[in-house]
Each structure stands twice: as C-alpha cells, then as structure tokens.
Amino acid sequence: MTTTPYPPELLRDVEKRRTFAIISHPDAGKTTLTEKLLLFGGAIQLAGTVKARKSARHATSDWMEVEKQRGISVTSSVMQFEYQGHTINLLDTPGHEDFSEDTYRVLTAVDAAVMVIDAAKGVEVQTIKLLNVCRLRNTPIITFVNKMDREVRDPFELMAEIEDVLKISCAPVTWPIGMGKTFRGVYHLLQDQVLSFVPGEEKRSHAGIIKGIANPELDQRFPLEIRQLRDDVELIEGASPPFDLDAFLAGQQSPVFFGSGINNFGVQEILQSLIDWAPPPQARDATARMVQPAEPAFTGFVFKIQANMDPKHRDRIAFFRICSGRYSAGMKVRHVRAGRDMKLANVLTFMANERVIMDDGVAGDIVGIHNHGQLQIGDTLTEGESLSFKGIPYFSPEMFRVARLRDPLKSKQLQKGLQELGEEGAIQVFELEGGQMLLGAVGVLQFEIVAQRLKDEYKVDAIFESADIHTARWLSYPDELTRRNFEYEQAMRMGKDIDGNPVYLASSRYNLAVTAEKWPQVTFHATREHGQVLS
Known part of the structure; x- marks a missing residue:
C-alpha cells in the first residue's frame, strides 16, 4: 500500500490556490481589468474606475492618496477572493516604468501572470521589460488584448508583433468580431461558440452565447461581419498552433484573449482560464534545496514592505509569500537572517485596502505581517530550517x-x-x-x-x-x-x-x-x- 508523502488536506488546499500578477505598460487597462476580475469573482459589488481627480470613485486597488489624485498605480496591491472553489491571490502591479523595481519584486511571488496589451498600441516598452522578468522564471503568461471597443489595429498584426517582439508563441483562444463601433463580440475557438458583446453589461447572460460558427443565427445577427470571422478562423486553424497546456506551463506559449475590460467583456474568460490552466503553487529554490509547496513545514519570504497603508495607525506591513506548510494563528517561526524566533500574531489577508485577520493559509497565499522594522525585503521565515529563497535584486x-x-x-x-x-x-x-x-x-x-x-x-x-x-x-x-x-x-x-x-x-x-x-x-x-x- 502506497501513501502520499504530503498531508492530503494540505495537498488539496494547495491545489486550489491560484496566485498571479497583472502586468502591462501604463494605460493599457491593467487596473481596470483588476477591478473587473474582482467584480466577476464576487469580491466587490461595484467596480471603481480610474477617473479624473475630482471623481468620487477610484480603482479599488489604488488605495494610496497619490494614486487617486494621479489616476495611476504606483504601488503593488494584493487581493484575495474565492471563485469556483478556488482561492485566488491577485496582485496588481505598478504600470509606470519608474516603479519597475516594485513590479520585479512582485513577480517573484506569483505562479502566473496576465499580460494586458492595448489593442491600439500593441507591444510597448514596459511590457517588453516585464515579460523578460517573467521569462527568468518561465512564468506562464495569459495575454488579454484590451480595448476592442475602440478603433484598433488588425488582430493578426497584433499577434505577429507579440510573437516577434516578445519571442513567445501565441495561441488565440478567442477571436474578435469587428472592432470599435462594430465590435460584436468574440468567437471562442476551443468551445466553438460566439459570445456576443453588449456594452456595459455587467455579466453576460446565456442569451448572448451562440453555439457553432456555422450556425445560421450568426448570418442573421452579424450579416456584415460573419464572413470575415469565418475566413479569419480558417486562417487561424491553418496557420496558428493550437493551445498546448504543457507549452503554456513552460512559459513558451501564451493563450490570447480579446475583449474590453471597461465593458466587462472577456473578463470572465480570463478568470476561467486561470482556474483551468494556471498552475497551483510550484516548488521554490531556497538555495540549500527545492521546497515543495505541500511540505508540512512552514516556509516563505518577504517580497515587499509597505509603510502607512493605514495612516491613522502609522503601520508597516511586510507582504509575505507562503511557499510551503500551513500558517496558523500565533505560530512561532524562525527569522533566518536575524537568527531568532518570532511569533506571527494578527497576520492579515487583503481585499485591496480592506484587511481581514487570517487564521489559516497555505502555499500560494500572500499575507501581511505587522512589521516594526525587524523584517526586510528578501527575509525568509521557516520552522527552524536555514533556508534562503532567491529573489530579485x-x-x-x-x-x-x-x-x-x-x-x-x-x-x-x-x-x-x-x-x-x-x-x-x-x-x-x-x-x-x-x-x-x-x-x-x-x-x-x-x-x-x-x-x-x-x-x-x-x-x-x-x-x-x-x-x-x-x-x-x-x-x-x-x-x-x-x-x-x-x-x-x-x-x-x-x-x-x-x-x-x-x-x-x-x-x-x-x-x-x-x-x-x-x-x-x-x-x-x-x-x-x-x-x-x-x-
């Protein structure tokens, strides 16, 4: 009789984790996509949008006053929510290149990334830099081509640019029907169905799904666009490689989705792809050895320090990626660099600027530890073993x-x-x-x-x-x-x-x-x- 080397409950909980970052060039729509993922995941009831500085609402993930005033993200935010029986840890990163070091640090703490491309502008400078950082760890990348409700570039041209500039194979999963004022939706190549676009619709109903690309209903609904779609799909099936899960997990191929984040269109497909394809927490290099995520011993590392998230309390929070084992409230851990023990009390999980005391956490979870100067970026905490997780410099x-x-x-x-x-x-x-x-x-x-x-x-x-x-x-x-x-x-x-x-x-x-x-x-x-x- 064979037995699993890891505790079954811990293994089960780790398999349910999905931890990913959203990366893009500034203004590609990254923070908006973050909001809409939270909306579809049921984590928020009303998505705040990045508007003018006098607006009453701002992006939920932009908690810092300067972000609200400037309409940009300059810090990394962590948000956790449940979706389809999985625990999602979503990290929104600064898009502005002046804050690239913060983004590099965040990318050491995730298992996958969603790359947002502006369909009008294509691949931009910061996108290239961020993808190169992902490539250092062969991080799986899902591509979302955003803003299809505007006049944008030809989708074949965009795909070719992504492959040529970013040196990653593209596998279209959804394909746009029109653009701008004539944007009608997308065709899902793997499911053979058309998802019709209705501007401003919060969550698409089944009435907007038409099965089969040969369905005569498409000729009635989209008489001006359907021939072009069928020609495009025939070309894709003949020239583009099909989606390959192993190539995606190895960071060699990116599934591509088209949509409009501001109109909530294409967001649900991104969320579903993360559940279906993105990897659960993976083994981590801790210098002395590889640490497996379902090992019973608790380990992890600090990848970010944030001061004054709550100005009323003048607090400092260490953002910590759990790499193995299980966190329990009040547990004692070894601070490897300092060579001393410390107690983990009142550890937090985040929904943007909302905080919840965490009682339980496993590999893949991002938690906040109240920090009074004892923790630094790169610090490792274990249950006694002398380990050091490799970080971004x-x-x-x-x-x-x-x-x-x-x-x-x-x-x-x-x-x-x-x-x-x-x-x-x-x-x-x-x-x-x-x-x-x-x-x-x-x-x-x-x-x-x-x-x-x-x-x-x-x-x-x-x-x-x-x-x-x-x-x-x-x-x-x-x-x-x-x-x-x-x-x-x-x-x-x-x-x-x-x-x-x-x-x-x-x-x-x-x-x-x-x-x-x-x-x-x-x-x-x-x-x-x-x-x-x-x-």
Missing part, C-alpha cells in the same frame, strides 16, 4: 538626489521617513559621511511620489537637489585590511545602503573605471539581491 539607480529640509528642525522626521520608505523599496536610500541622506531612483516620478508621501505621511516638507553622482556600486572585499584601506582612501565617495552594505558612489563612468582598475581586488557589483549582506 536591487539595481543600481539611474538618478540621484540629495534631500534638503525646508524646516531644519524636522531632521529626525526626515530620517525616519526616508528609512521607512527605503526599507519599503519605494526608493533607494544611501547614508553618506556625516549622516546626509542620498536618494537613488529609476525615474523622476519616484522622487515626486516620495516628496509627496513625506509631506502627507510624515509631515516633512523636503526638496530634492541634484547630486554629483553618475552611478552606485555595491562593494565586496577579500579581507578586512583591503576594506579599511579602500574606504579610507575613498571616504568622500563612500556610502551605505539601507541594510548597511558599503556602496561606492562614482562621479562619472571614467571615475568608476579608474577606481576599479586601481583596486582589482575589490569587487564592484551593479546589483545585489534583497537580504544579501556584502562585506
């Missing part, structure tokens, strides 16, 4: 600014605010000789957001001035003597990052090259992994 910033106070009496508030925002990953913070704080970012918008958050959340009015710095490099030394000699000679160019790691701040590309040539025994790192300690 910090990248050397492309822009640098020095923070200056308008009110010198608020230096402590500034230091605290920058410390917390740095630990959160909103911006990179380096401490210079004499305690001066230097900020590093990917783009200008990061500085604007940090300035606004300092003002709103910490009551600190600061201005950011340009710094004479070209790039930053993390340092590691072969021995203590080399470290002392290098840091003595280069004292004016030295700083420390938020975790206390030594950083060389080069004034130019030439300055970096000359210093590296003079000190061949010192290693200059353009990246470092979260939680990695350099010496």
Whole structure:
C-alpha cells in the first residue's frame, strides 16, 4: 500500500490556490481589468474606475492618496477572493516604468501572470521589460488584448508583433468580431461558440452565447461581419498552433484573449482560464534545496514592505509569500537572517485596502505581517530550517538626489521617513559621511511620489537637489585590511545602503573605471539581491 508523502488536506488546499500578477505598460487597462476580475469573482459589488481627480470613485486597488489624485498605480496591491472553489491571490502591479523595481519584486511571488496589451498600441516598452522578468522564471503568461471597443489595429498584426517582439508563441483562444463601433463580440475557438458583446453589461447572460460558427443565427445577427470571422478562423486553424497546456506551463506559449475590460467583456474568460490552466503553487529554490509547496513545514519570504497603508495607525506591513506548510494563528517561526524566533500574531489577508485577520493559509497565499522594522525585503521565515529563497535584486539607480529640509528642525522626521520608505523599496536610500541622506531612483516620478508621501505621511516638507553622482556600486572585499584601506582612501565617495552594505558612489563612468582598475581586488557589483549582506 502506497501513501502520499504530503498531508492530503494540505495537498488539496494547495491545489486550489491560484496566485498571479497583472502586468502591462501604463494605460493599457491593467487596473481596470483588476477591478473587473474582482467584480466577476464576487469580491466587490461595484467596480471603481480610474477617473479624473475630482471623481468620487477610484480603482479599488489604488488605495494610496497619490494614486487617486494621479489616476495611476504606483504601488503593488494584493487581493484575495474565492471563485469556483478556488482561492485566488491577485496582485496588481505598478504600470509606470519608474516603479519597475516594485513590479520585479512582485513577480517573484506569483505562479502566473496576465499580460494586458492595448489593442491600439500593441507591444510597448514596459511590457517588453516585464515579460523578460517573467521569462527568468518561465512564468506562464495569459495575454488579454484590451480595448476592442475602440478603433484598433488588425488582430493578426497584433499577434505577429507579440510573437516577434516578445519571442513567445501565441495561441488565440478567442477571436474578435469587428472592432470599435462594430465590435460584436468574440468567437471562442476551443468551445466553438460566439459570445456576443453588449456594452456595459455587467455579466453576460446565456442569451448572448451562440453555439457553432456555422450556425445560421450568426448570418442573421452579424450579416456584415460573419464572413470575415469565418475566413479569419480558417486562417487561424491553418496557420496558428493550437493551445498546448504543457507549452503554456513552460512559459513558451501564451493563450490570447480579446475583449474590453471597461465593458466587462472577456473578463470572465480570463478568470476561467486561470482556474483551468494556471498552475497551483510550484516548488521554490531556497538555495540549500527545492521546497515543495505541500511540505508540512512552514516556509516563505518577504517580497515587499509597505509603510502607512493605514495612516491613522502609522503601520508597516511586510507582504509575505507562503511557499510551503500551513500558517496558523500565533505560530512561532524562525527569522533566518536575524537568527531568532518570532511569533506571527494578527497576520492579515487583503481585499485591496480592506484587511481581514487570517487564521489559516497555505502555499500560494500572500499575507501581511505587522512589521516594526525587524523584517526586510528578501527575509525568509521557516520552522527552524536555514533556508534562503532567491529573489530579485536591487539595481543600481539611474538618478540621484540629495534631500534638503525646508524646516531644519524636522531632521529626525526626515530620517525616519526616508528609512521607512527605503526599507519599503519605494526608493533607494544611501547614508553618506556625516549622516546626509542620498536618494537613488529609476525615474523622476519616484522622487515626486516620495516628496509627496513625506509631506502627507510624515509631515516633512523636503526638496530634492541634484547630486554629483553618475552611478552606485555595491562593494565586496577579500579581507578586512583591503576594506579599511579602500574606504579610507575613498571616504568622500563612500556610502551605505539601507541594510548597511558599503556602496561606492562614482562621479562619472571614467571615475568608476579608474577606481576599479586601481583596486582589482575589490569587487564592484551593479546589483545585489534583497537580504544579501556584502562585506
């Protein structure tokens, strides 16, 4: 008699998890799709839409005041809901490229992704970057071609562009009938049925489904579009590869759906595909070994820190991906980096900015742990085993600014605010000789957001001035003597990052090259992994 190596109840619960992120270029409709998935999943009763700044409603996933004002997502949101007997963990990510590091971190915590493409614009710069990050882990990708209710590009042209630019095979699952004012719906190739489009319909009724592409009813309903649809389908069946589940799970093929998120059309098919095809939680590389999701021992890692989600309570939440075992309220775990035990009390699950105390969680679930500075991005928690889950690195910033106070009496508030925002990953913070704080970012918008958050959340009015710095490099030394000699000679160019790691701040590309040539025994790192300690 054979027995399963894992607890049957735990195995069953893990199999019911689906954890995915939504990725796109800004304005492709990612946050709107997030809202509509929540609507179809029954998690919310009324979808908020991203409107003008005076609008009373905003996207449910955009909880930060600055997001409501600007109509963009600048943080990652986590939302959990039940659908068809499955637990869905949905992560909405920033679309703006200036917040790409936050998105990269989130993509380490998911098992699949939905890529949203604007049907009028096609593949855009940020989409390319995000897909390349997904490709590092062979993350399965579902493609949603959005905004078909507008005048858009030819669908065959869009498919060819996705394949050529993103280097991923496309398998159309639904195909559009018309576009813009003549958008009539989609044909589902796998189910051989037409799903007719009615603008603004919250949830499609069965009356809108017509079985069979040869059905004479189609000729009556869509006399101007049906011939084109039949020609397109014949071409697809002859030229495009059919959907292959194994190729999808390997990250080599993407099933493609067409629709209109703002009109709720095509959303249900995306949700169903996640249930039917997206993988449950997978094994994770924990350096020492691969951790299986249904192992009884609890493990997981912190992939994000968020300060002040609730400004009234000045809280800080560590977003934690459970990788194995089962969470239970009040359990004790080992904080591997710190080498000490900690109790997990009042762990949260999220519905955007709504919080619920969590009593039970398994691999795939994203939970929030109240954090008073003890947890950092990349930290691993286990039930005793010394593991370290591999993460996405910090990248050397492309822009640098020095923070200056308008009110010198608020230096402590500034230091605290920058410390917390740095630990959160909103911006990179380096401490210079004499305690001066230097900020590093990917783009200008990061500085604007940090300035606004300092003002709103910490009551600190600061201005950011340009710094004479070209790039930053993390340092590691072969021995203590080399470290002392290098840091003595280069004292004016030295700083420390938020975790206390030594950083060389080069004034130019030439300055970096000359210093590296003079000190061949010192290693200059353009990246470092979260939680990695350099010496």
